[in-house]
Amino acid sequence: MSTLTTEGGPVQPGRPSALSRQSPRYGERATYMLFRVAAWLTVFVTAGIIIAFAIPSAEFFAQVPVLDFLLGDRWAPRFADASFGVLPLVSATGWTTVIALSVAVPFGLGAAIFLSEYAHPRARKVLKPVLEVLAGIPTVVYGYFALTFVQTTVFREWLQLDTDAFSVLAAGIVMGVMIIPTIASISEDAMSAVPQAMRQGSAALGANRMQTTLRVVFPAALSGIIAAVVLGISRAVGETMIVAIAAGQQARIVANPLELGQTMTGFIANAALGDSRVGSLEYDTLYAVGLLLFLLTLIINWISIAFVRRFREVY
Amino acid sequence: MSVITTTNVDVYYGKFRAVTGVTLDFNENEITALIGPSGCGKSTLLRSLNRMNDLVDGAYVTGSITFNGEDIYGPDVDAIEVRRRIGMVFQKPNPFPKSIYDNIAYGPRVIGMKPSNMDDLVEEALTRAALWDEVKDKLKQSAFGLSGGQQQRLCIARTIAVKPDVILMDEPCSALDPIATMRIEDLMVELKKDYTIIIVTHNMQQAARVADRTAFFTALPDETTGNRTGVLVEYDTTTKIFEDPSDQRTEDYISGRFG
Amino acid sequence: MADEKKEKKSQKKQKKIRALIVTKSVRGRAQGGDNSATSIVFLGVLWLSLFLAFAFLVTLIVTTLIDGATRLDGTLITEFPASRPERAGARPAILGSMMVIGFTALFTLPLGIAAGVHLEEFSDRNKWYNRIVELNVQNLAAVPSIVYGLLTLGALTALGVENKNIVAGGAMALSLLILPVIIIVTREALRSVPEEIRQGSLALGATPLQTLFRSTLPSAVPGIATGSILALSRALGEAAPLLILGALVFVSFDPNGLLSGYTTLPIQIFNWTGRPQEEFHTLAASASIVLLGLLLAMNAIAIVIRNRYQKRW
Numbered sequence: 001m002s003t004l005t006t007e008g009g010p011v012q013p014g015r016p017s018a019l020s021r022q023s024p025r026y027g028e029r030a031t032y033m034l035f036r037v038a039a040w041l042t043v044f045v046t047a048g049i050i051i052a053f054a055i056p057s058a059e060f061f062a063q064v065p066v067l068d069f070l071l072g073d074r075w076a077p078r079f080a081d082a083s084f085g086v087l088p089l090v091s092a093t094g095w096t097t098v099i100a101l102s103v104a105v106p107f108g109l110g111a112a113i114f115l116s117e118y119a120h121p122r123a124r125k126v127l128k129p130v131l132e133v134l135a136g137i138p139t140v141v142y143g144y145f146a147l148t149f150v151q152t153t154v155f156r157e158w159l160q161l162d163t164d165a166f167s168v169l170a171a172g173i174v175m176g177v178m179i180i181p182t183i184a185s186i187s188e189d190a191m192s193a194v195p196q197a198m199r200q201g202s203a204a205l206g207a208n209r210m211q212t213t214l215r216v217v218f219p220a221a222l223s224g225i226i227a228a229v230v231l232g233i234s235r236a237v238g239e240t241m242i243v244a245i246a247a248g249q250q251a252r253i254v255a256n257p258l259e260l261g262q263t264m265t266g267f268i269a270n271a272a273l274g275d276s277r278v279g280s281l282e283y284d285t286l287y288a289v290g291l292l293l294f295l296l297t298l299i300i301n302w303i304s305i306a307f308v309r310r311f312r313e314v315y
Numbered sequence: 316m317s318v319i320t321t322t323n324v325d326v327y328y329g330k331f332r333a334v335t336g337v338t339l340d341f342n343e344n345e346i347t348a349l350i351g352p353s354g355c356g357k358s359t360l361l362r363s364l365n366r367m368n369d370l371v372d373g374a375y376v377t378g379s380i381t382f383n384g385e386d387i388y389g390p391d392v393d394a395i396e397v398r399r400r401i402g403m404v405f406q407k408p409n410p411f412p413k414s415i416y417d418n419i420a421y422g423p424r425v426i427g428m429k430p431s432n433m434d435d436l437v438e439e440a441l442t443r444a445a446l447w448d449e450v451k452d453k454l455k456q457s458a459f460g461l462s463g464g465q466q467q468r469l470c471i472a473r474t475i476a477v478k479p480d481v482i483l484m485d486e487p488c489s490a491l492d493p494i495a496t497m498r499i500e501d502l503m504v505e506l507k508k509d510y511t512i513i514i515v516t517h518n519m520q521q522a523a524r525v526a527d528r529t530a531f532f533t534a535l536p537d538e539t540t541g542n543r544t545g546v547l548v549e550y551d552t553t554t555k556i557f558e559d560p561s562d563q564r565t566e567d568y569i570s571g572r573f574g
Numbered sequence: 575m576a577d578e579k580k581e582k583k584s585q586k587k588q589k590k591i592r593a594l595i596v597t598k599s600v601r602g603r604a605q606g607g608d609n610s611a612t613s614i615v616f617l618g619v620l621w622l623s624l625f626l627a628f629a630f631l632v633t634l635i636v637t638t639l640i641d642g643a644t645r646l647d648g649t650l651i652t653e654f655p656a657s658r659p660e661r662a663g664a665r666p667a668i669l670g671s672m673m674v675i676g677f678t679a680l681f682t683l684p685l686g687i688a689a690g691v692h693l694e695e696f697s698d699r700n701k702w703y704n705r706i707v708e709l710n711v712q713n714l715a716a717v718p719s720i721v722y723g724l725l726t727l728g729a730l731t732a733l734g735v736e737n738k739n740i741v742a743g744g745a746m747a748l749s750l751l752i753l754p755v756i757i758i759v760t761r762e763a764l765r766s767v768p769e770e771i772r773q774g775s776l777a778l779g780a781t782p783l784q785t786l787f788r789s790t791l792p793s794a795v796p797g798i799a800t801g802s803i804l805a806l807s808r809a810l811g812e813a814a815p816l817l818i819l820g821a822l823v824f825v826s827f828d829p830n831g832l833l834s835g836y837t838t839l840p841i842q843i844f845n846w847t848g849r850p851q852e853e854f855h856t857l858a859a860s861a862s863i864v865l866l867g868l869l870l871a872m873n874a875i876a877i878v879i880r881n882r883y884q885k886r887w
Contacts, residue, residue, distance in 0.1 A: 018383065018385060018396075018400075019382065019385055019387060019389075019392040019393060019396045019397055019400070020391045020392060020393055020396065021391075021393035021395075021396065025781070028781065028783050031783055032692075032696060032783075034688060035688045035689070035691050035692035035696060036692050036696075036697075038684075038685050038686075038688035038689040038692060039688075039689040039692040039693050039697065039707055039757075040707065041685060041689065042689060042707060042710055042711050042714060042753065042754065042757065043706070043707060043710055045714060045725075045750055045753070046710050046713070046714060048725055048728075048729060049717070049721065049725050051728075052724065052725045052727075052728030052729060052732075053724070053725075053728075055728075056728070106623060107623045107626055107627045107630075108623075108627070109623075110619060110620050110622070110623025110624060110627075111620075111623050111624040111627045113620055114620040114621065114623070114624045115624070118617065118620060127624075129877060130628075131627075133870070133873050134631045136804065136807055136808060136811065136869055136873060137631075137634070137811070137866065137869070138810075138811025138812070138813070138840050138843075138862075138865060138866075138869070139811065139812075139813070139814075140811070140813050140840040140843045140844050140847070140862070140865075141634070141638060141811075141843070141862045141865065141866065142634070143844070143847065144638070144843065144847045144855075144858055144859065144862060145634045145637060145638065147847060148637075148641065148847075148855055148859075149633070149634075149637045177627075177630045177631065177634070180627045180630070180631075181627075184627065208608045208610065208613055209608050209613065210608075210612065210613045210616045210617070214616075231716070234716050234718075237718070238717075238718025238719070238720065238721075239718070240718070240719065240720045240813075240814035240817075241813050241814055241840070241844065244814075244817075244844070245844065245847055245848070265718065265720050265814070268720055268724070268818065269720065269814060269817050269818070272723075272727075272817055272818040272819075272820070273817070273822055278731050286724060287724060287728070290720070290721060290724045293718060293720070293721065294717065294718075294721050297716060297717060297718055297721075298713060298716075298717075300716075301712070301713055301716040302713075304716070305709075305712060305713075365777070367773065367776070367777060370772075370773070370776065372698075372700065395776075395779055395780070395781050396779070398776060398777055398778070398779045399778070399779025400779075402777060402778065402779075403773075403777035405770060405773065405774065405777075407770060409768075409770035409771060409773065409774040410774075411771060411774065411775070411789055412771070412793055421775070421778065421780075421788065421789075422778035422779065422780070424788075425775070425778065425779065425780040425781070425784045425788060426778070426779045426780070470774070473774075473778065474777070474778065477778050477779055
C-alpha cells in the first residue's frame with residue numbers, strides 16, 4: 001500500500017492525455033499530510049516527555065548527586081535535613097511487584113492453559129471476554145478493596161496478623177489480582193496461536209494432553225508467555241492507585257511485606273497532593289522519581305517487544 | 316486493431332525480474348488468454364497492464380505498455396485513470412461488504428460519473444452481467460448472501476458499470492464450480508462484443524473454449540542471475556496454438572507432457 | 575527473495591518443532607493417558623487457578639456491592655460532596671467524569687484514527703523513520719499513566735497555566751494516555767480488512783483516499799469503535815494522572831466547560847477512601863458501584879458492536 005501516496009505527482013504541462021489526471025486533487029495531498037502529522041505527533045509526545053522530565057531532573061541532579069539518589073537509603077525530601085536516597089521507594093516497588101507477580105503468574109498462566117487447551121470453545125468464548133472486562137475494573141476500586149477488605153478485614157480481623165493500617169503485602173496481592181486478566185489473556189492468545197498440527201503430531205505419538213500442553217504447546221508459546229509476564233511487570237511497577245491507597249505513605253526500606261511502604265508511584269501521587277511550587281526542589285523531585293520510573297518501564301517494554309518479535313517469527 | 320500493446324516489457328519486484336521481454340498486441344473486441352505453468356509471470360504481466368502492480372512494494376516495469384497508443388507508465392499519466400479505463404476481475408470474488416446495489420453503484424460514484432438515473436445504470440450493468448433476473452428482487456441485500464458464481468458475476472457487473480474499454484480477468488473461475496464457470500465463460504463471449512478481454516487461466520480447456528488468441532508463457536532461468544523469469548514462448552490464434560503450435564514447449568504443455 | 579529466505583527459515587523451524595514433538599512426547603509415553611493421576615492433578619490445578627482468579631474478582635465486586643449498597647441512593651447522584659457523610663453525594667464527580675471523557679474522546683479519536691490510518695495504509699515501512707514512529711507508539715502504550723500526568727503538568731506549566739485543575743488539563747492527560755491505544759486499535763481493525771477489498775475498489779478507478787473512506791475505513795469501523803470504547807473506559811477509570819494535576823479538591827459546583835475546575839468519580843472514590851470515618855468508606859464503595867456500572871455499560875456497548883458488526887470475510 002505504501003506506494004499509493006507517491007503515484008500522483010503534480011500535473012505536468014504538455015500534451016493533454018486521455019489518461020492524465022482529471023483534476024489536481026489538492027485536497028488529497030492535504031489529507032495525506034494530516035494523516036502524516038497525526039502519526040508524527042506521537043513522536044512529539046515522546047519528545048515532550050523527555051523534555052518535561054529532563055529539565056526538572058537536571059535541576060534536581062544539580063543539587064543531589066546521582067549516586068546519592070540511586071544508592072541512598074533514606075528518603076526524606078521534605079524534612080529539614082532532607083535526604084534523597086531513592087532505595088526506600090525502590091524497595092517498596094520491588095516488594096509490591098514481586099508479590100503481585102507471584103500471584104498473577106501462576107494464576108494467570110493456569111487460567112490461560114485451561115482456557116486454551118482444556119476449555120470447551122463455547123466456554124472460552126464466554127470466559128475470555130469476562131476476563132477482559134474484569135481487567136477494566138478501575139484501580140481505585142482495587143485500592144479500596146485492598147485497604148478495606150484484604151488489609152483490614154482479612155489480615156487484621158480474620159488472620160490477626162501483626163500489621164498496621166497499610167501493608168505492601170495487601171497492595172501487592174491485590175495488584176496481582178488486577179494483573180491476572182492481562183497475563184491470562186495474552187498468554188492464552190499465544191497458546192491458541194500454536195498450530196493445531198503440533199498438538200495432533202504430539203498426540204499421534206501417544207502423548208496425553210498434559211504432556212502435549214507442557215512439552216509442546218507451552219515451549220512453543222514461551223516467548224509470547226514471557227512477553228505477557230513482562231507486560232505484567234511493567235504494569236505492576238507503574239501502578240499507582242492501589243499502592244497510594246493501601247501500601248502506606250512512609251518511605252522506608254521495606255524488610256517485611258507486612259510493613260507499610262511507599263513506592264515510587266506512591267510517592268509521586270502523594271507529593272502531588274501537596275502544593276509544590278514550580279521550580280522548587282520538591283517539584284523537581286517528582287520528575288527525578290518519574291524519570292526513573294519512565295526509564296524502568298521503557299527498558300521492561302523493550303524486553304517485551306524483543307520477545308514478541310521472536311514469538312511472531314515462529315509461525 | 317490493437318488496444319493494448321506491450322513492447323519488450325520486463326516486470327521487476329525489487330531486484331527480482333518476474334517477467335522478461337514480453338512483446339504482445341491485444342486486439343479490440345477479442346478475448347486473449349494468457350496460459351502457462353505456475354510462476355511463468357502471466358498474472359504479474361496482467362497486473363502491470365492496469366498498474367495494479369504499483370500497489371506492490373518495489374514493483375516496476377521497463378519497456379513500454381501502451382493503451383490506445385499512449386504509454387500508461389508515462390509521466391503525466393494517472394494510474395487511477397488507467398484503472399478506470401482498464402478494469403479488473405480477481406481470482407477470488409471480492410464483493411464489497413455492501414448491498415448488491417451499492418456494489419454496482421460504488422464505481423460510478425467514486426469516479427464522479429453523474430448518470431441521470433443510477434437505478435438504470437445498476438440495472439444495465441447487472442443485466443449485461445447476466446445477473447439481473449437473479450438479484451432484481453434483493454438489490455438491497457448484502458452481496459455476501461450470493462453464491463460464489465453470482466458474486467463473481469457481480470464483480471464483473473461492477474467493473475462494467477464504470478464503462479471501461481478493457482477488462483482484465485485473473486483466473487476468474489478458479490474458485491468456482493463447473494456450472495458457475497460455464498456461465499462466466501458464456502458471459503465473456505457475450506461481453507467481447509463491447510469490450511476487449513484479457514484472461515489469465517490455468518485451465519487450458521477454458522482458453523480453448525473462449526479465447527480468440529492465446530499467449531503461452533513459461534519460466535526460464537535468467538541468463539545472468541539464474542533466477543527463473545517468465546518469458547513469452549508463443550502467441551497466436553487459439554486454434555493455431557492448440558492444433559498446430561510452432562514451439563515444441565507449447566506442444567508439450569498443451570498435450571500435458573509438461574507443467 | 576526475502577520471502578524465500580523466510581520460507582527456508584520457517585522450514586528449519588518446522589523441522590525443529592517436529593523434532594521437539596518427537597523427542598519430548600515419545601519420552602512421555604510411558605506415563606499413561608489423560609486419566610493418569612498426574613494428569614488429573616494437573617487439570618485440577620488449572621481448574622483451581624481459573625476458579626480462584628474469578629473468585630478473587632467476584633469477592634472484590636461482591637464486597638464492594640455489600641459495602642456500598644446502603645448508600646446507593648438518590649443523594650449520591652444528586653448531591654454535592656459534603657463534610658457530613660450522610661448528606662454527601664458524587665454529582666459533580668459524575669458530571670466531571672463524563673465531561674472529561676467526552677473531551678478526551680473529542681481530542682484523541684480524530685488524532686488516533688488518523689495516525690493509525692497513516693501507519694497502516696500509507697506509510698512506507700521500509701523507511702527507517704516510519705519504523706521509529708511505529709516503535710514509538712508501542713513504547714508509549716506501555717508508559718505508566720502517572721507519567722502522562724507529570725507530562726501534562728510540565729506542559730501546562732510551560733504554557734503558563736496557573737490553575738492546572740481544569741477539565742482541559744485532565745482531558746489532555748487522558749488523551750495522551752489512550753492515544754497510542756487508539757492508534758494500535760485502528761491499525762488492527764484496518765489490518766483485518768482483506769486486501770481484496772482495497773484492490774477491488776482501486777481496480778474500479780477509485781483513488782486510494784476514496785478507497786479508504788468508502789471501503790476500508792467503513793469496514794474497520796466496528797473494530798475501531800469497540801477498541802476505542804474500551805480505551806475510553808480505561809480512561810474513565812483512571813485517577814493517577816488527574817491526581818498529579820490536582821483534581822483532588824473539594825468541588826461544590828458542576829463543571830461547565832474546558833476551563834472549569836472539576837473532579838472525577840475515581841478521584842472522589844480515592845478521596846473518600848482516604849478519610850478515617852467508616853461512613854466515607856461506604857460512600858467510596860457506593861461511588862465505585864456507580865463507576866463500575868458506567869464501565870459495564872460502556873463494555874456492553876463495545877461487545878454488542880463487536881458481535882453485531884463482526885464481518886465474516
